Amino acid sequence: MPGAIQSLSRAAAILRLLAGGERRLGLSEVATGLGLAKGTAHGILRTLQQEGFVEQDPDSGKYQLGAELLRLGQSYLDVHELRARALVWADDLARAAGETVYLGVLHQRGVLVVHHVFRPDDTRQVLEVGSMQPLHATALGKVLLAYDPVARGELGDGPWEAFTPRTVTEPAALDAQCALVRERGWADAVEETWEGVASVAALIQDRRRNPVGAVCVSGAVETVCEGGAVRPSLVASVRTAARAISRDLGAHRF
Amino acid sequence: MPGAIQSLSRAAAILRLLAGGERRLGLSEVATGLGLAKGTAHGILRTLQQEGFVEQDPDSGKYQLGAELLRLGQSYLDVHELRARALVWADDLARAAGETVYLGVLHQRGVLVVHHVFRPDDTRQVLEVGSMQPLHATALGKVLLAYDPVARGELGDGPWEAFTPRTVTEPAALDAQCALVRERGWADAVEETWEGVASVAALIQDRRRNPVGAVCVSGAVETVCEGGAVRPSLVASVRTAARAISRDLGAHRF
DNA sequence: ACCACCGGTCGGCCATGCCGACCCCACCTG
DNA sequence: CAGGTGGGGTCGGCATGGCCGACCGGTGGT
Numbered sequence: 001m002p003g004a005i006q007s008l009s010r011a012a013a014i015l016r017l018l019a020g021g022e023r024r025l026g027l028s029e030v031a032t033g034l035g036l037a038k039g040t041a042h043g044i045l046r047t048l049q050q051e052g053f054v055e056q057d058p059d060s061g062k063y064q065l066g067a068e069l070l071r072l073g074q075s076y077l078d079v080h081e082l083r084a085r086a087l088v089w090a091d092d093l094a095r096a097a098g099e100t101v102y103l104g105v106l107h108q109r110g111v112l113v114v115h116h117v118f119r120p121d122d123t124r125q126v127l128e129v130g131s132m133q134p135l136h137a138t139a140l141g142k143v144l145l146a147y148d149p150v151a152r153g154e155l156g157d158g159p160w161e162a163f164t165p166r167t168v169t170e171p172a173a174l175d176a177q178c179a180l181v182r183e184r185g186w187a188d189a190v191e192e193t194w195e196g197v198a199s200v201a202a203l204i205q206d207r208r209r210n211p212v213g214a215v216c217v218s219g220a221v222e223t224v225c226e227g228g229a230v231r232p233s234l235v236a237s238v239r240t241a242a243r244a245i246s247r248d249l250g251a252h253r254f
Numbered sequence: 255m256p257g258a259i260q261s262l263s264r265a266a267a268i269l270r271l272l273a274g275g276e277r278r279l280g281l282s283e284v285a286t287g288l289g290l291a292k293g294t295a296h297g298i299l300r301t302l303q304q305e306g307f308v309e310q311d312p313d314s315g316k317y318q319l320g321a322e323l324l325r326l327g328q329s330y331l332d333v334h335e336l337r338a339r340a341l342v343w344a345d346d347l348a349r350a351a352g353e354t355v356y357l358g359v360l361h362q363r364g365v366l367v368v369h370h371v372f373r374p375d376d377t378r379q380v381l382e383v384g385s386m387q388p389l390h391a392t393a394l395g396k397v398l399l400a401y402d403p404v405a406r407g408e409l410g411d412g413p414w415e416a417f418t419p420r421t422v423t424e425p426a427a428l429d430a431q432c433a434l435v436r437e438r439g440w441a442d443a444v445e446e447t448w449e450g451v452a453s454v455a456a457l458i459q460d461r462r463r464n465p466v467g468a469v470c471v472s473g474a475v476e477t478v479c480e481g482g483a484v485r486p487s488l489v490a491s492v493r494t495a496a497r498a499i500s501r502d503l504g505a506h507r508f
Numbered sequence: 509a510c511c512a513c514c515g516g517t518c519g520g521c522c523a524t525g526c527c528g529a530c531c532c533c534a535c536c537t538g
Numbered sequence: 539c540a541g542g543t544g545g546g547g548t549c550g551g552c553a554t555g556g557c558c559g560a561c562c563g564g565t566g567g568t
Contacts, residue, residue: 004301005525007261007556012305012322019329027515037558042516047258051266052362061515065330067361068266070368073327074384075273076319091378107321108306114324124345127381130328260555261525281546291527296547315546 010036011044015053015065024062073130082204082213083114085248090117090215093241097234099219100125102199104133104140105212109154111140119219136160136174137167139189139201143214145174146181147203167192186239188230191221198224200235202242207250215242264290265298269307269319278316327384336458336467337368339502344371344469347495351488353473354379356453358387358394359466363408365394373473390414390428391421393443393455394470399428400435401457401465420445440493442484445475452478454489456496461504469496 013034018025025033031041045063048054052068077083086103094101094117103115110132118125135141135155144151159169168174181187190198201216217224217238224230267288272279279287285295299317302308306322331337340357348355348371357369364386372379389395389409398405413423422428435441444452455470471478471492478484 004304005261005265005297006523007259007525008265008298008301009305011259011262011265012307015326019326022333024333028513038515039517039559040557043259043556044262046516047262050258051263053266064333065326067330067359067366067368069323070327070330070384071361071366071386072269072273072319073324073330076321076324076327077384079276079278079318105321107325112321112325114321127383129381130324130331132325257555282544292546293528293548294526297525300547 007044010034010040011048014041014044014048015069018054018063018065024057024060024064026060026062030063077114077129080114082206082245082249086115086204086213086215086245089241089244089248090115093215093217093237094118095120097217097219097237099217099224099234102128102133102140102216102218104144104214104216106144106148106151106154107132110135111138111144111214114213134161134163134193136169137163137189137193138216139187139199139218140214140216142174142177142181142187142189143201143203143216144211146178146187147211152178163193164191164195166190186235188235190225190230196221198230200224200230200238202239203246204242204249205246212249215245261298264288264294265302265307268295268298268302269323272308272317272319278311278314278318280314280316284317331368331383334368336460336499336503340369340458340467340469340499343495343498343502344369347469347471347491348372349374350491351471351473353471353478353488356382356387356394356470356472358398358468358470360398360402360405360408361386364389365392365398365468368467388415388417388447390423391417391443391446392470393441393453393472394468396428396431396435396441396443397455397457397468397470398465400432400441406432417447418445418449422446440489442489444479444484450475452484454478454484454492456493457500458496458503459500466503469499 014030017030017033027038027042027045030045031038034041045054049056049066052066054063055066056063082105083103090101090103098120100119101117102113104111104113113128113131113133116128133140135145135151136158145155158171158174161167162169168177186200186202188198188200197218198221199216199218201214203211204213204215206212215238217234224234268284271284271287281292281296281299284299285292288295299308303310303320307320308317309320310317336359337357344355344357352374354373355371356367358365358367367382367385367387370382387394389399389405399409412425412428415421416423422431440454440456442452442454451472452475453470453472455468457465458467458469460466469492471488478488
């Protein structure tokens, strides 16, 4: 495969840099952060600004991400076939389970949330569509790790970050869990990412049985678990929903 | 101002092209659509794919937008100061008004929705964050047109598209409405975008009193209007919310 | 008043990305 | 099954487009 276009790769790196740091960044910060000459960084930033991918604060001259990214991100969702098919199933699942539902796909070294149904009560919740979850410490992630070789490859050898005392950080333990996931057909994560939160997830396949994503139900340990384990009825609901979405995608052809 | 980086502008054009067409596009379609040589288009697409901005369907070889855009779009929202300040006020406004609340900023020739609070009932609603609304046919748009010279410039001379019989399509009529908006301090749009839907909007300013966005309450004509005009209490709520957000941004310094 | 550092510009050199011809494969089509 | 068509993808040579480092003008701190 021939090489990549230099200026484009650099532009992407700049966008990621701006997305990473919470605050706005100055021209010099960007340039030194990526080891570029100031003039080079400026040229790229200028173009990105013209295209709307980057905005500049008139006072400080510092740069931040631009609105066009939001618009394009929305367009990504509009085209996303998995998400479109899953919308109604996710809704039903949330209602039946009485808990939050996430829909995630593999993206780089994490799970990207492409759909999110609020827990059906009136508490204030923030939409997490577009955010990333760790592969090794969530139910969504463990499903993808278990079935998608690419995901396991991306993750590398660990040890990985521990978010709680229960997070699995060692490769051997994680691979054992993945084997269990494949055997049972579903994954759980009880207080492995956040204290007090437990989740169950199941795989979604496309028409050729390739793993394309996962559904997950997530909620307080007190309501999701029973006697230390995830409630069987929840597991059943999640697996049924996953099968329904897969069927919708055409997985029933075999 | 020196010129833009060619390959970057082209890459942006490709992304917009992919965002525009609802379906996936092939290499040749992209190339001819933008008047590029196939090899050139391929090089850019290859790089965009490596960076995650574009994905390729393994079967058809066709291209679509990539997940990285969703992630970056989310990062844009995270950093967005106006949105962060407005979150809680928008929530209160929706609850008080019993209607949908939108928060919009000027972007190119339209209003980009950066926040959306669902109408506080249990009907199914789709999140419109990241979508665009027309400047000339929405309350949000008319506020921005009235106060932001850039917006008026972007819009050009018309006549503009009519979405309903009540849409304002002529420059003279629209400019008159903008004058009225400036005089009253708020804008309305009754069945100008969608039949049966009416909205009220007010301006949000930053610390230097520059227009940075607008808040809007939107709902069925039957509940929003009274005797052909928008209910005064709603207007008051919206204007109060807009002032509160502006104050939060530091507009009180004068 | 000075200096340090900021964002921004400029011009020359040369690596870089552009182009058009070419390849291979899948799918029609007669 | 041969031939044709159009798909995505590759390649190499030419020249152009973008990179770099030196250079501005303004600003805020000392």
